[in-house]
Amino acid sequence: MSTVYGSNRSLQEIDKAGLVHSFSSLHSQKDRDLVIWDHAEGLWLTTTEGERYLDAAAGLWCTNIGYGRKELADAAAAQMTRTSSIHSFAQFSNEPIIRLTERVLELAPDNMRRIVYGNSGSDANDTQVKLVRRYNNVRGLPRKKKIISRMSAYHGSTVASGSLTGIPLVHRTFDLPIEGVLHTHMHDFHRRPAHIDDMDGYVRWLADELEAMIQREGPDTVAAFIAEPVTGAGGVLVPPDGYFRAIREVLDRHDVLMIADEVITGFGRTGAWFASPEFGMGADLISVSKGITSGYFPMSACLISERVADVLYGETADDGLFGHGFTASGHSVAAAVALANIDIIEGEGLLANALRMGDLLLRRVREAVGDHELVGDIRGKGLIIGVEFDADRSTGKPFADPTAVGSLLSKSALEEKVLVRGGHGRVLAAMAPALIATEDDIEEIVRRFVRVVDRFADKLTASGLRG
């Protein structure tokens, strides 16, 4: 047991006694053996015990350039030495954040004009809520404030972004969602309502449901719709063809903004700098975080389109100052790290690699486990892939207790020393390896995953949770 920082208690003991782990069961914390990382390189993580794990999830879908890149460490060290912690409130600025702004706006969809920086995906979506409110206040439409999100969406865990999230465990016991946030249906063809059997009909139904919700609420009260281009934590759900175009038509009819939450998809995950244009989202606002620094330094950004910027910059003295921002908004070190990260993504052709390796991973996973009796659906886009498990493959019947069954799956993956992400309310293995993955990495992920599925099947039989 390591005692590197002076105390003679083990790291396990200190952690269990003091640290609250995100998205975990607090009461079982003391009984669970922790996996404590010591160092990481490429797609591999090594524990303090010297055990190596293959990370098929890029951390929390974020280390796009892989672990251990010295270029980012050098950029951070150089900028820390130069400017340490300086802010960008009022008239103060710094060169890296200015250069980053220019670079991101060049890479972003053509209609994007301005950027507000923050530190996490959650705060980016909180900022979007405030931008939308201010937009309609400046327009003289104080009633037009509601935001429609979707069930199963993940947009963060703060009070506002957690409300936008459509996953019950983020709401329950925290008194969320806040007033003015609504959730319509998610596209989820595998779990579609029984009366729908074709994709076009499904898209129509989803758009009609949104239209009906806006009509019920009153179009003069609905301000924005928020969606991930590819739903991540909620199940790796790729939108059906035409889905976002149909949604966009509904929004346009009622003067409702589209917010694209590109916290996972931004900066290469689907093979493009931004995923929303390919799906025809026509975003008015875009949130990014994770991929902008590959998770090496906390940073987020809200991109503001011309349509919204024109209104915000048309404010009058009565609207007051733009009273929003954080100490670390526009942090020079984060910006320097982001620039070095974008250089690597561009210089190493990682967008093209994400497409090639994504196709390979999807094909190889389908070949390897596509016929397995527990596998209900395999889907993906670029380097984000989901394998969903069903209690009964022939009828698509889901498991009665997805949390308990999902934990058998996670346990199996840990035992095979491969990291995948689970799902909420469904039994899912999500894979989103770093965009630097090679063919050998993909083959190794698939080899391990086959063993994970076998282990999982054994555990499931032994548990009696199958039904």
Ligand SMILES: Cc1ncc(COP(=O)(O)O)c(C=O)c1O
């Ligand atoms: C699509 C999406 N939006 C927002 C967030 C929240 O980001 P953060 O955890 O940095 O607050 C996440 C995190 O996984 C995400 O996947």
